[in-house]
Amino acid sequence: MFDHQVTMAILGAALAATSAGLVAQTRAKRTLTARCAGLEKQHEADRTRVAALETEVRHFAEVTMPAMVDVLARGHRGVPVPGLSQEALAGTVVDHAHQAVSRLLQEAVAVTREQIGRTARSSVRDMIDEAQTGLQRCQMRVVDEMERHPDGTAYHESLMNFDHLVTQSLHTLQRMRILTGSWPGLQRADCTVREIVESARGRISDYPRVSYTYEPRTGETYLEGRVVEPVTVALTELLSNAAAFSDGKVFVEVQAFQTGYCIVVDDGGLNMNSFQRESAARQLVQREVLDVTTVHDTGQLGFAVIGRLAGEYGFSADVTSTSPYGGVRAVLRIPLELFGHGPTDEEIEADRRAATVRAGHTPLPAGAAATTGAADATPEQSTTSGGLPQRRRRSPAAAAPARSSEPAPADDPDAFSASFAQLGRTIHDTENTLDGNHLHD
Numbered sequence: 138m139f140d141h142q143v144t145m146a147i148l149g150a151a152l153a154a155t156s157a158g159l160v161a162q163t164r165a166k167r168t169l170t171a172r173c174a175g176l177e178k179q180h181e182a183d184r185t186r187v188a189a190l191e192t193e194v195r196h197f198a199e200v201t202m203p204a205m206v207d208v209l210a211r212g213h214r215g216v217p218v219p220g221l222s223q224e225a226l227a228g229t230v231v232d233h234a235h236q237a238v239s240r241l242l243q244e245a246v247a248v249t250r251e252q253i254g255r256t257a258r259s260s261v262r263d264m265i266d267e268a269q270t271g272l273q274r275c276q277m278r279v280v281d282e283m284e285r286h287p288d289g290t291a292y293h294e295s296l297m298n299f300d301h302l303v304t305q306s307l308h309t310l311q312r313m314r315i316l317t318g319s320w321p322g323l324q325r326a327d328c329t330v331r332e333i334v335e336s337a338r339g340r341i342s343d344y345p346r347v348s349y350t351y352e353p354r355t356g357e358t359y360l361e362g363r364v365v366e367p368v369t370v371a372l373t374e375l376l377s378n379a380a381a382f383s384d385g386k387v388f389v390e391v392q393a394f395q396t397g398y399c400i401v402v403d404d405g406g407l408n409m410n411s412f413q414r415e416s417a418a419r420q421l422v423q424r425e426v427l428d429v430t431t432v433h434d435t436g437q438l439g440f441a442v443i444g445r446l447a448g449e450y451g452f453s454a455d456v457t458s459t460s461p462y463g464g465v466r467a468v469l470r471i472p473l474e475l476f477g478h479g480p481t482d483e484e485i486e487a488d489r490r491a492a493t494v495r496a497g498h499t500p501l502p503a504g505a506a507a508t509t510g511a512a513d514a515t516p517e518q519s520t521t522s523g524g525l526p527q528r529r530r531r532s533p534a535a536a537a538p539a540r541s542s543e544p545a546p547a548d549d550p551d552a553f554s555a556s557f558a559q560l561g562r563t564i565h566d567t568e569n570t571l572d573g574n575h576l577h578d
Contacts, residue, residue: 189223190231196222197235205239209246258317258426269310269322276303301339308340311370312442318426321446325365327477330391330398331356333365337372338389343380347387355391355398361477367446368471371454372400374439375467379404383464397472405462417456424448451475 200219207213226232279300286293311321328336331351338347360368379387383406392399409417420440443454452475458466480488 189226193221193223193226193231197238201235201239202242205242209243254426261313261317262319265310265314265317265319266322269307269314272303272307272310276300276307279303301344304340305342308370308373312374312438315370315442315445316426316438320449321366321370323366324362326362327359327479328362328365329356329479330358330360330400333360333369333372334389334391334400336369337376340369340373341377341380343387346380346385347376347389350388350390352391355393358398359477359479360471361475364450364452364471364475367450368452368469368475371443371446371452372402372469374443375402375454375456375469378439379406379465379467382406385462388460388462397470397475400469400471402467402469403460403462404464405460406464408459408464409456414457420444421447421454421456 196219200222204216204218207216208218221227221232221235279296283293283296283300286296311323314320314322331349334349334356338344338349341347376387376389379402383404385405388403390401390403392401417440421444423441423444426445440456447453451472453470455468455470456465458468460466
């Protein structure tokens, strides 16, 4: 009896132990199975995350970066630069890292471009100085030769044509100087608005097509010498643009308004569309120097030249209006503070005496040499510190007695030719100094 009970107890204990073990084993197996399932899910999630990161990295390298290079380095406008391909990664470490790389690329391109641009602009200015020196000396010799021969001769006319070609070449060099951060390279004495208009007209190839409505009230107003050449260059660009995009006459008129004067240029050519007007308006207010690494069309730099000059010297230009002839109306606005006073009575008298000496080849009376100053029978030539030729000022009053009170009609070829010959001497006589020291960035 005792043995049976002991056996049953032992068997019960063993069964209980076995059952507990089986339960524990089952629980352990379930726990292990659940853990394995969790690990599998985690592994799958990790695989998905790695695949997403690989996709994003590939998108950044193959799509985003090439688009940024097109925009930043190649200057392609309108190319969209895509962001993340997966919005779920916004704000993550990956997003921040890509933004950091983008900023570094922008900075690297900007620094490299600026270094290249600075070096290129400096080299261009050096070459322009040398070329401008040679052309200016050539022009001075042509002017001297013209003064030794009477007007109307074939030789004089050929010299006039040659001088016109040299003037156009000098203007081309001027516009490049301006776009590379320098000044026009020429300092003038105070000049009348009429002289400025005629000077600008003489710098374009189609000058006979430019008709200037002359009014003494506005035409004989003097502009300050400091801004004479910048305004002349800007007006030259407007006249050149008007003549290039029209076949008929280009009309110029000077109008006074309450705070200054306007030089209005009207042409009858093709008008600009909205895109061209926006582009022109943008360039006319742009003050930066030329970025030589992004220039696509060197033939369309006229508005950029005007923008640089306008920002530097305080006048403005506008081409958003339509002319009465169907083309473009360009307006050059010059505020009153940029106008000067012209030569004094003493300077006019000195120039008159010098003109008499040059015309009659007679010696000056005693004491007159101190009065005439720089004016002489021949131009006094020297060189500046930069090596460029320099001429002393001779006022346009020297040639004034030979002209009638009214300008010759622009529609008469013979009269205009004679007037233009006289204008050439007048403009050259009013030039003051050609300085070779260019402005640095």
